[in-house]
Amino acid sequence: MRILSGFQPSGTLHLGNYFGAMLPNLEFQKLGESYLFIADYHALTTSPDPEALRQRVFDVALDFLACGLDVNHTVFFRQSDVPEVTELMWILNTITTVGFLERAHSYKDKIAKGFMPNAGLFTYPVLMAADILLYQSDLVPVGKDQKQHLEITRDLAIRFNERYGEVFTVPDGHIAENVAVIPGLDGQKMSKSYNNTIPLFGAPKAIRKLVMSIVTDSKGLEDVKEPETCNVAKLYKLIASGEQYNELCRNYRAGNYGYGHAKQALFEAIQAYFGPMQAKRDEFAKDPGEVWNILNKGAERARNTAAATMEKVRRAVGLR
Numbered sequence: 095m096r097i098l099s100g101f102q103p104s105g106t107l108h109l110g111n112y113f114g115a116m117l118p119n120l121e122f123q124k125l126g127e128s129y130l131f132i133a134d135y136h137a138l139t140t141s142p143d144p145e146a147l148r149q150r151v152f153d154v155a156l157d158f159l160a161c162g163l164d165v166n167h168t169v170f171f172r173q174s175d176v177p178e179v180t181e182l183m184w185i186l187n188t189i190t191t192v193g194f195l196e197r198a199h200s201y202k203d204k205i206a207k208g209f210m211p212n213a214g215l216f217t218y219p220v221l222m223a224a225d226i227l228l229y230q231s232d233l234v235p236v237g238k239d240q241k242q243h244l245e246i247t248r249d250l251a252i253r254f255n256e257r258y259g260e261v262f263t264v265p266d267g268h269i270a271e272n273v274a275v276i277p278g279l280d281g282q283k284m285s286k287s288y289n290n291t292i293p294l295f296g297a298p299k300a301i302r303k304l305v306m307s308i309v310t311d312s313k314g315l316e317d318v319k320e321p322e323t324c325n326v327a328k329l330y331k332l333i334a335s336g337e338q339y340n341e342l343c344r345n346y347r348a349g350n351y352g353y354g355h356a357k358q359a360l361f362e363a364i365q366a367y368f369g370p371m372q373a374k375r376d377e378f379a380k381d382p383g384e385v386w387n388i389l390n391k392g393a394e395r396a397r398n399t400a401a402a403t404m405e406k407v408r409r410a411v412g413l414r
């Protein structure tokens with residue numbers, strides 16, 4: 095089984111990204127032959143600054159390497175290093191109706207947020223279909239927000255196969271319906287757009303300051319507290335061990351345990367969890383050449399698969 099996923103290089107990773115997307119994805123990658131790429135062509139639709147794009151690609155590569163991606167197992171690469179994907183996108187464009195794309199939520203959402211309505215944004219789902227079909231992926235684990243894109247991909251694969259013969263594997267999506275929404279500092283969904291994030295990596299002092307600013311109710315030190323409704327406890331549950339979380343719950347229910355104590359425990363748990371990854375990240379950051387090398391090697395492997403698919407596609411549509 096081939097499992098594929100793509101990540102947009104969209105800036106500093108936070109706990110929501112890690113527990114909501116990255117960790118489930120890294121777990122999935124272990125289940126079969128795996129492909130994981132950094133979607134820089136997609137990022138161009140909304141992020142035109144060249145230096146920022148290069149930097150973000152590099153940062154996301156560091157993040158994945160630090161968080162335990164196994165480059166011997168996973169084909170890890172940069173999307174634009176396999177430009178065949180744009181050729182496939184062109185061919186898929188010719189079987190995609192405009193009305194079909196007009197129904198896509200992501201385009202409307204981006205326009206509503208004030209992004210320039212460029213054609214790349216409009217055809218974003220066709221490029222994503224090309225990403226998936228080029229590597230004949232069986233399974234694509236994605237977040238809920240990507241569900242419609244997967245449906246579009248399946249639809250295009252079926253349409254192509256019906257018209258030109260069986261060329262593409264029709265992929266199954268694995269939609270993370272029941273991945274919990276990770277709360278941010280203010281209790282809303284943790285998100286860059288709400289400015290309420292705790293980054294995975296950064297100076298301990300800065301992270302501690304953020305943890306100390308998590309919003310809680312106004313119960314005093316001696317009051318009994320409820321872990322189920324507390325943002326600090328919810329984050330602690332994700333990061334600490336089961337035993338540590340149970341201890342926090344006992345402390346909450348016993349009283350004489352303040353939110354300051356809980357926040358300190360959360361900060362320490364974050365350090366214990368992400369500290370070793372931070373060290374690994376720092377090591378990779380010292381050797382940028384090695385990071386690009388890893389991506390280049392991944393791209394070489396990916397291109398072999400891409401070339402085989404494209405040969406079939408070109409023949410099927412009459413370009414050979």
Ligand code: ADP
Binds near residue numbers: 110115236283287
């Ligand atoms: P942001 O909301 O910060 O812009 P993105 O939209 O770039 O984050 O999210 C990238 C991935 O991380 C998506 O798959 C999304 O589902 C996941 N994700 C982001 N924030 C959270 C969260 N608070 N809880 C769970 N998953 C999240």
Ligand code: TRP
Binds near residue numbers: 225234
């Ligand atoms: N659109 C995805 C996102 O924003 C990223 C992505 C691009 C992707 N191509 C993909 C995900 C192919 C899975 C498969 O998160």
